[in-house]
Amino acid sequence: MKFYITTPIYYVNDEPHLGHAYTTIAADVLTRYHRLKGDDIFFLVGADEHGLKIQQKAQKEGKNPQRFCDEIAAKFQFLWNNLNISNNIFIRTTNLNHKSTVQKVLQTLFDKKLIYKGEYEGLYCIGCEEYKTKIQLINEKCPLHQKEPELIKEECYFFKLSNFQKKIIEKIQNNEFKIEPIERKNEILSFLKKEKLEDLAISRKNVKWGIPLPFDKSHTTYVWVDAFCSYLTGINWQGDCKKIPNFWPPNLQLMAKDILRVHATIWPALLLALNIPLPNKLFIHGFFTINGQKMSKTLGNIILPIDLINKFGVDATRYLLLSQFPFGQDGDISIEKLEKKYNSDLVNGLGNLVSRVLTLAEHNFLSFSDNNDIKKDIQKTLEKYEKTMKNIQLFETLKIIWNLISFYDKYMEEKKPWKIKNKPEQLNKILSSLLEGIYHLAVMVLPFMPETSKKIFTQLGVKFKNQSIEQIKFKIKKDENLFPRKK
Ligand SMILES: [Zn+2]
Numbered sequence: 504m505k506f507y508i509t510t511p512i513y514y515v516n517d518e519p520h521l522g523h524a525y526t527t528i529a530a531d532v533l534t535r536y537h538r539l540k541g542d543d544i545f546f547l548v549g550a551d552e553h554g555l556k557i558q559q560k561a562q563k564e565g566k567n568p569q570r571f572c573d574e575i576a577a578k579f580q581f582l583w584n585n586l587n588i589s590n591n592i593f594i595r596t597t598n599l600n601h602k603s604t605v606q607k608v609l610q611t612l613f614d615k616k617l618i619y620k621g622e623y624e625g626l627y628c629i630g631c632e633e634y635k636t637k638i639q640l641i642n643e644k645c646p647l648h649q650k651e652p653e654l655i656k657e658e659c660y661f662f663k664l665s666n667f668q669k670k671i672i673e674k675i676q677n678n679e680f681k682i683e684p685i686e687r688k689n690e691i692l693s694f695l696k697k698e699k700l701e702d703l704a705i706s707r708k709n710v711k712w713g714i715p716l717p718f719d720k721s722h723t724t725y726v727w728v729d730a731f732c733s734y735l736t737g738i739n740w741q742g743d744c745k746k747i748p749n750f751w752p753p754n755l756q757l758m759a760k761d762i763l764r765v766h767a768t769i770w771p772a773l774l775l776a777l778n779i780p781l782p783n784k785l786f787i788h789g790f791f792t793i794n795g796q797k798m799s800k801t802l803g804n805i806i807l808p809i810d811l812i813n814k815f816g817v818d819a820t821r822y823l824l825l826s827q828f829p830f831g832q833d834g835d836i837s838i839e840k841l842e843k844k845y846n847s848d849l850v851n852g853l854g855n856l857v858s859r860v861l862t863l864a865e866h867n868f869l870s871f872s873d874n875n876d877i878k879k880d881i882q883k884t885l886e887k888y889e890k891t892m893k894n895i896q897l898f899e900t901l902k903i904i905w906n907l908i909s910f911y912d913k914y915m916e917e918k919k920p921w922k923i924k925n926k927p928e929q930l931n932k933i934l935s936s937l938l939e940g941i942y943h944l945a946v947m948v949l950p951f952m953p954e955t956s957k958k959i960f961t962q963l964g965v966k967f968k969n970q971s972i973e974q975i976k977f978k979i980k981k982d983e984n985l986f987p988r989k990k
Pocket residue numbers: 628629630631632645646647648
């Protein structure tokens with residue numbers, strides 16, 4: 504089965520932060536899970552590189568905007584490599600094919616009379632790159648940037664967003680266009696039923712760093728048509744609405760809650776306007792606070808992804824971020840909490856179990872024997888694992904895996920295999936059960952911690968190939984502990 508998954512196309516005006524890493528790690532976990540199941544998966548990440556903010560920042564640093572984007576985009580790519588993200592493409596909106604495709608899209612919409620020229624007067628926040636309505640402002644300031652937006656009156660082109668409101672509500676309601684979790688779906692539906700969607704300004708005259716409108720070169724288009732189209736150009740769409748690449752539509756688009764509104768209004772409206780099928784599902788996750796406070800430069804409490812990698816290692820960083828609170832809700836983290844979790848779950852949990860079992864097995868294991876009293880527990884765990892992974896309940900999935908780890912810890916305490924070294928057959932049976940369990944743990948943690956999983960397979964002396972456990976010949980070779988203990 505084909506599976507197409509995306510993260511948002513991040514705006515590269517600044518270095519990647521923990522929120523970017525969180526979405527992307529989650530998407531990678533789901534990608535690796537689907538790959539494990541044999542799905543034909545395409546995983547897209549990307550960079551949104553146009554707009555006034557980048558133009559101004561590049562100017563301030565005395566750089567050509569393309570060079571500015573190249574540098575920041577490279578930082579994103581560097582981080583994704585570091586975090587072992589297995590994306591198929593890193594699409595950049597300054598890519599030539601992307602630019603020409605966006606121009607085709609603009610021309611199509613213009614020909615369909617869904618883009619028209621008008622005059623816009625509004626409050627524009629440079630930080631957000633969008634006009635703000637009075638409702639969005641707090642004390643006349645943009646709540647995100649703590650700045651008063653500028654009053655701008657200008658000639659611009661509009662997209663007839665208002666045409667599509669009814670259709671979008673319908674598609675969300677009947678789940679043709681799914682929005683999860685359910686609270687987010689309800690939130691967006693009540694917004695769409697209350698507020699009338701206004702036509703959307705899609706061009707600027709004084710912004711040079713953007714894609715020119717093909718029918719009026721004195722304007723460039725900004726963010727909406729440009730960035731959203733990269734979900735299509737990233738799978739090599741050339742702009743012909745009758746020739747959509749096979750991977751379309753996305754099975755899943757992951758994002759944080761701050762961009763739900765535009766993804767549930769402008770994005771489907773553009774697709775409807777072009778007669779292109781909508782994505783199957785948007786899944787929306789929450790925000791982090793650090794020790795109960797918002798992450799901010801002024802508070803000095805920013806945790807960068809690279810700090811976590813340096814402190815805990817790549818796999819542990821992936822695990823720790825997803826094991827803090829349910830994916831889809833807001834949650835609080837702190838370095839102390841992460842350290843505690845590292846020690847309890849990774850050093851004393853998974854790492855210790857693997858080390859104890861392999862130490863015993865290295866010298867006492869004879870050959871694999873089927874042991875049914877433990878098979879039942881593995882089977883139950885595997886069923887729950889499948890169910891939660893399918894529902895994108897990553898936090899719950901990890902809980903299920905770690906319950907199995909505690910189960911094996913208890914099993915060892917009960918059977919005390921180290922005390923029956925003089926009864927080789929009995930000991931072999933217990934070790935077989937434990938090795939079977941560790942094998943399945945390595946399979947289940949693979950999407951979350953691919954390198955750890957690989958290390959376990961290596962120590963078990965097996966190559967992972969979806970084979971049944973009975974056919975596996977373990978060749979135990981204990982190595983150093985999976986997770987170094989920290990003070
Ligand atoms: Zn703003």
